Amino acid sequence: MCCSARRCNQEMNWEQFDLNPKxxxxxxxxxxxxxxxxxxxxxxxxxxxxxxxNLLKGGIPLEGITELAGESSAGKTQISLQLCxxxxxxxxxxxxxxxxVYICTEDIFPSKRLQQLIEQQRKMRTDVPAEIIxxxxxxxxxxxxxxxxxxTFHNCITKRISLLLTRGMVRLVIIDSLAALFRCEFGASDxxxxxxxxxxxxxxxxxxxxxFRTPILCINQVTDAVSELEAAQGSCSVADNKAYPALGITWxxxxxxxxxxxxVPQPERSPGAASHHSGSVHYVRxxxxxxxxxxxLFKGAAAIxxxxxxxx
Numbered sequence: 001m002c003c004s005a006r007r008c009n010q011e012m013n014w015e016q017f018d019l020n021p022k023x024x025x026x027x028x029x030x031x032x033x034x035x036x037x038x039x040x041x042x043x044x045x046x047x048x049x050x051x052x053x054n055l056l057k058g059g060i061p062l063e064g065i066t067e068l069a070g071e072s073s074a075g076k077t078q079i080s081l082q083l084c085x086x087x088x089x090x091x092x093x094x095x096x097x098x099x100x101v102y103i104c105t106e107d108i109f110p111s112k113r114l115q116q117l118i119e120q121q122r123k124m125r126t127d128v129p130a131e132i133i134x135x136x137x138x139x140x141x142x143x144x145x146x147x148x149x150x151x152t153f154h155n156c157i158t159k160r161i162s163l164l165l166t167r168g169m170v171r172l173v174i175i176d177s178l179a180a181l182f183r184c185e186f187g188a189s190d191x192x193x194x195x196x197x198x199x200x201x202x203x204x205x206x207x208x209x210x211x212f213r214t215p216i217l218c219i220n221q222v223t224d225a226v227s228e229l230e231a232a233q234g235s236c237s238v239a240d241n242k243a244y245p246a247l248g249i250t251w252x253x254x255x256x257x258x259x260x261x262x263x264v265p266q267p268e269r270s271p272g273a274a275s276h277h278s279g280s281v282h283y284v285r286x287x288x289x290x291x292x293x294x295x296x297l298f299k300g301a302a303a304i305x306x307x308x309x310x311x312x
Contacts, residue, residue, distance in 0.1 A: 079261070
């Protein structure tokens, strides 16, 4: 359909019609807008890795909240920083030709790791001509915000982020992390208030994403699963060694896509054995969302570990 609109616009002999030149120009513009609309409906934000993009059916959806959950050192920040660079690439290479805003709620922004990734873009993005990469001023289009409490975070997303989006300065919002805002604010008896805040933030983020066709990526921490019997007995042992994203079902219902990142130590190799990857293997799987059926997505020794090696 999109190709038909393009061919119609390119091949149509407008001179055969006795039309005012202004009318012809308006028709051409209308066809172009229609073509752009159809293209944008299927567009996603590339992760800069063909394996991940293929398994996510093109990348991160432009409308909706995507969650990236995992334990410490699993690769969440690495993927997030890479997306801050990917969004700046031309549409032709999976980007959105715009900047990113990175909201830190707990730790300081990892500027050193970002700079390392920027320096390695030519090696990591071999699909993009070197002259195009050289023209992109990656560091100039990443805006960092800090929000250590709920009120500051609310003000950030409703005013500061909204302003950046309105001005067209960013097309990606990363929150690192939402769970940190709730860790100290609420106790076990505050579940209703906590759920109300999560629903409010979810609605506000959805509104921004839909209005500006901007991906929202929320980094989340994980909690250990404890059986009901052990919880009643006050036991702290982990059920089946499983970890689940924090914030519960209320937050899960706000998500379009949920990705779980994990790192599994590799077995020790014999001294003479060849190995392309050292230390551990990184996994990504999609769980319980409306965007994809539940499935195991990716054994990440070929991509996330590549990012970690490239970043030193």
